[in-house]
Amino acid sequence: MSKNNSSTLSLRDKLIFLVLGIYFGIVISKSEAISWFRIQEMFRFHSFHMYGLLFSGVITAAISLKIIRSLGLKTINGEPAVLAPKDTTTWRNYLLGGTCFGIGWAFTGACPGPLYTLIGTGLTVMIVPLCFAFLGAWTYGYLKPRLPH
Amino acid sequence: MELLFSPWPWYVSGPLIGLTTPLLLLLGGRAFGVSSSLRHVCAAVYPRDIEYLRYDWRKDGLWLLIFAGGLVVGGWIGGQLFRAESSVAISGQTVNDLAHLGISDIQGLAPASLFSWSSLLSWPSLLLMTVGGFLIGFGTRWANGCTSGHGITGMANLQWPSLVAVCGFFAGGLLATHLLFPLIF
Numbered sequence: 001m002s003k004n005n006s007s008t009l010s011l012r013d014k015l016i017f018l019v020l021g022i023y024f025g026i027v028i029s030k031s032e033a034i035s036w037f038r039i040q041e042m043f044r045f046h047s048f049h050m051y052g053l054l055f056s057g058v059i060t061a062a063i064s065l066k067i068i069r070s071l072g073l074k075t076i077n078g079e080p081a082v083l084a085p086k087d088t089t090t091w092r093n094y095l096l097g098g099t100c101f102g103i104g105w106a107f108t109g110a111c112p113g114p115l116y117t118l119i120g121t122g123l124t125v126m127i128v129p130l131c132f133a134f135l136g137a138w139t140y141g142y143l144k145p146r147l148p149h
Numbered sequence: 150m151e152l153l154f155s156p157w158p159w160y161v162s163g164p165l166i167g168l169t170t171p172l173l174l175l176l177g178g179r180a181f182g183v184s185s186s187l188r189h190v191c192a193a194v195y196p197r198d199i200e201y202l203r204y205d206w207r208k209d210g211l212w213l214l215i216f217a218g219g220l221v222v223g224g225w226i227g228g229q230l231f232r233a234e235s236s237v238a239i240s241g242q243t244v245n246d247l248a249h250l251g252i253s254d255i256q257g258l259a260p261a262s263l264f265s266w267s268s269l270l271s272w273p274s275l276l277l278m279t280v281g282g283f284l285i286g287f288g289t290r291w292a293n294g295c296t297s298g299h300g301i302t303g304m305a306n307l308q309w310p311s312l313v314a315v316c317g318f319f320a321g322g323l324l325a326t327h328l329l330f331p332l333i334f
Binding site for chain 2: 052060
């Protein structure tokens, strides 16, 4: 999960994470990716908007990662800029957990990032689904030994 | 200034979304993915004796909780300070479909008839927010990622588990929209 072995974050690190969070929050609000209406439109295949966001986002990230890899770039802390590969020894959890999340995505019109962002936009009632998301994460931890992975 | 207030088209905001992955990797040394924050909060608040929640959340997760705080501020800037005047310009077909379900207030980012404090105690609203929220937390932790961790970062890094997860996201979303919504509303 973490590439950084130091256990405490420097003030600079904290500022970087705060600024990048603000950046992402602004972008997903202005893109309307946090709108329940846009999510409904996407699941009804009535517009290209959300698909355009996803595809151009993935392609931009993929090209960026390719450049980082081929230039052998390092992080500003001097560590190798490499993403840990996903666990490929399981697959059921990705499909079943993904399907559960998909239902939640359509119900609330939000993913985890948008839940936080929507609260900032003034839709404070999204504190309710966010608290239930914490409860869901806790319940997963409790049931994990008994769930298929 | 108009650029700040109007919504951004997908071909502008999509690449800006995608840039979050390399920026977070190069400037912070972290893999982009928001749903782990849900786990970190549980680990910080009430880990009990659950193995999944017993780890040093400050070391692994503090960065993401700061990032999540930034998301709230970003939402305030993008959605409140520079709030778009117009409502979300969704397709007329979607407007029709939603009207069939009895949802006709196409204003703001979400319908107030479903997502507001005053609607909270009505049946579809309560169901969508509580069950929907629960499934976001439960599902993303089971799948070990959400739209950012799998949908953007994992797919861009050509990880097949992320593709499986994204197929699940859409399977669940289509199931909810086309089979469950007609039963709920």
